[in-house]
């Protein structure tokens with residue numbers, strides 16, 4: 026099965042009561058059993074079933090299994106937001122005194138989070154790109170993970186997953202990849218060696234911008250050495266499921282960052298058109314990038330352009346696609362604002378992956394807590410605009426942006 030067929034007919038797509046073509050939304054907090062013995066078994070994972078919706082819920086389960094199938098993992102845990110997924114993917118394996126290495130060109134919320142972790146005794150080394158030459162000097166015996174975005178939002182640097190993962194695996198360190206901007210439509214990071222994949226499913230997987238949500242997918246491939254990861258000792262008996270079981274029975278459940286059933290439902294409906302939408306938004310983004318590159322007064326960053334250092338990697342690792350985000354530089358903050366304010370068919374909003382084209386001036390919004398140096402490392406400048414390209418007719422988008430750029434003072 027190819028991508029869009031698998032979305033609709035894959036193994037994880039169940040049949041539902043009365044032949045319903047979409048899953049019901051199970052709003053129940055609790056699930057009752059005939060006997061105490063039955064509930065005990067469910068609690069101890071000795072019988073399948075649901076007990077309490079913070080721990081597991083049928084609609085959320087349906088969503089987790091669908092995303093997991095698309096990513097080729099051994100299981101997924103859905104979270105209340107992408108940030109919750111990022112946070113818990115790390116806290117599941119970290120303790121005070123540990124160190125991680127992370128890209129500095131990360132989503133602003135993730136950068137803020139990594140600074141928050143320092144208060145809990147976790148040291149984060151930031152590197153401008155997640156690649157082996159830059160990772161190596163920071164490796165210590167306390168390094169427990171490397172975290173990076175596959176296509177950085179909004180730096181649009183592309184990680185070479187295979188090279189990075191191979192290098193890290195020799196050192197016994199896992200690679201955790203935030204693949205929000207790539208989606209399983211462009212690439213399955215696990216196939217290239219990523220150990221854990223996280224998504225803000227609020228974005229492309231949801232597709233309509235109507236449900237904040239996240240997910241953690243485990244490859245099951247990383248062997249967690251209990252000497253290095255003492256918290257894993259009790260979970261070794263679960264074999265390749267160790268990370269997932271620890272997450273589900275531990276920090277994820279106890280922090281209470283579960284996904285609401287309604288949001289899981291909205292994501293399931295949204296993701297059924299992921300292939301269609303990604304094809305459209307990737308084509309739109311490429312055409313818009315090419316059109317903007319021809320105009321005077323702006324420069325364009327898009328991984329598929331010949332001018333991008335990631336052009337070749339996008340061909341090989343991203344299936345010849347470049348994603349649906351581009352950034353442009355306009356020369357000054359004033360010109361950036363002027364350009365944004367002239368646009369007719371876009372919304373000025375802080376989101377990506379919507380069906381509508383969205384633009385934002387990242388420096389004055391998402392990166393408001395970052396220093397100018399940290400911003401520059403994240404590919405954000407005073408004159409940058411981020412465009413999350415939607416599914417509108419490309420002729421209209423090109424005309425709108427061209428008029429706005431040509432009207433700049």
Ligand SMILES: *Cc1c(COP(=O)(O)O)cnc(C)c1O
Nearest residue numbers: 106107108132178205225227238
């Ligand atoms: C949006 C985003 C997040 C955070 O997700 P939320 O659902 O907003 O919490 C994390 N990583 C990336 C790359 C994002 O774009």
